[in-house]
Amino acid sequence: MTQPVGVLLREWRERRRLSQLELSIQAEISTRHLSFVETGRAKPTSAMILRLTEQLDVPLRERNTLLLAGGYAPVYPQGRLDGPQLRAVRDSLRQVLVGHEPFPAVVVDRWWTMLDANAPVGLLTAGVAAHLLEPPVNVLRLSLHPEGLAPRIANLEQWRAHLLSRLERQARSTGDAKLDELLAELTAYPGGTGPAPAEHDVVVPLRIRHDGGELRFFSITAVFGSPLDVTVEELAIESFFPADAATAEALRAVTA
Structure with missing residues (x-):
């Protein structure tokens, strides 16, 4: 079962060894809002998910996973190399x-x-x-x-x-x-x-x-x-x- 998008974002932030303050400064959002997103008190927009994943250098495959967890359609295609x-x-x-x-x-x-x-x-x-x-x-x-x-x-x-x-x-x-x-x-x-x-x-x-x-x-x-x-x-x-x-x-x- 897919975890909530906020939990996944927190895991990626911790994997990159960033504090909420550091990530919020890089993404140009408030620390309070980032905290609400991670705890599920606020629902991030697709633009917000993409902005955060860009700052966290999340691979494209996982960015699509985060979008799906947030209730949005993936934005990155996955073509076949032989296609x-x-x-x-x-x-x-x-x-x-x-x-x-x-x-x-x-x-x-x-x-x-x-x-x-x-x-x-x-x-x-x-x-x-x-x-x-x-x-x-x-x-x-x-x-x-x-x-x-x-x-x-x-x-x-x-x-x-x-x-x-x-x-x-x-x-x-x-x-x-x-x-x-x-x-x-x-x-x-x-x-x-x-x-x-x-x-x-x-x-x-x-x-x-x-x-x-x-x-x-x-x-x-x-x-x-x-x-x-x-x-x-x-x-x-x-x-x-x-x-x-x-x-x-x-x-x-x-x-x-």
């Missing part, structure tokens, strides 16, 4: 993936489901258990599962800590129960005993054993800058770049 309305988005993502070759890149949704990938990703997933590659493929599960990439990750302990910390922050920021479940699952996987980062590392590297050697990557995440659609907001491109010249040369050689 005609998001064709331009889909084509742009595919162009980025292909343009990034010969280096790996994937498109994921909010729950880290792989929606698209370029050809070099196959180099990373070689040898993983078939059941982990059956759709829907979760890239975090694929990375840390004992039958996935984990046995090939030279710095598994370091990479695992990085992914779990990132997922924990995302779950806390969004309040998404599915992400909490994924975090619990991945935390239960073995952690590995990889070496500490090298002194010259400036980002957490992904070090993959390959053909008796090692491929080293760092990743960059890209999202849409001004989304107005729930699906588009939840898309991200995870691009892997070579962290040394040897990795770049090896990937170019494989492509050639």
Whole structure:
């Protein structure tokens, strides 16, 4: 059962660690009125809900939930990535993936489901258990599962800590129960005993054993800058770049 809109707003305010005074100043409303909204003594308008959720940086999916809880219709559409309305988005993502070759890149949704990938990703997933590659493929599960990439990750302990910390922050920021479940699952996987980062590392590297050697990557995440659609907001491109010249040369050689 959906909680009252005031309760949900209070939960989001507390999640963002803001006091009523701080939020009321940011939203340019009185603290008294905000208090009445949170306790159910005042019914917020749809404009008020949108103003508060904007200040609280609430994801679009949850903004629609708050509007419904307040008795209003959702205002943010949720298109299908394979539908005609998001064709331009889909084509742009595919162009980025292909343009990034010969280096790996994937498109994921909010729950880290792989929606698209370029050809070099196959180099990373070689040898993983078939059941982990059956759709829907979760890239975090694929990375840390004992039958996935984990046995090939030279710095598994370091990479695992990085992914779990990132997922924990995302779950806390969004309040998404599915992400909490994924975090619990991945935390239960073995952690590995990889070496500490090298002194010259400036980002957490992904070090993959390959053909008796090692491929080293760092990743960059890209999202849409001004989304107005729930699906588009939840898309991200995870691009892997070579962290040394040897990795770049090896990937170019494989492509050639």
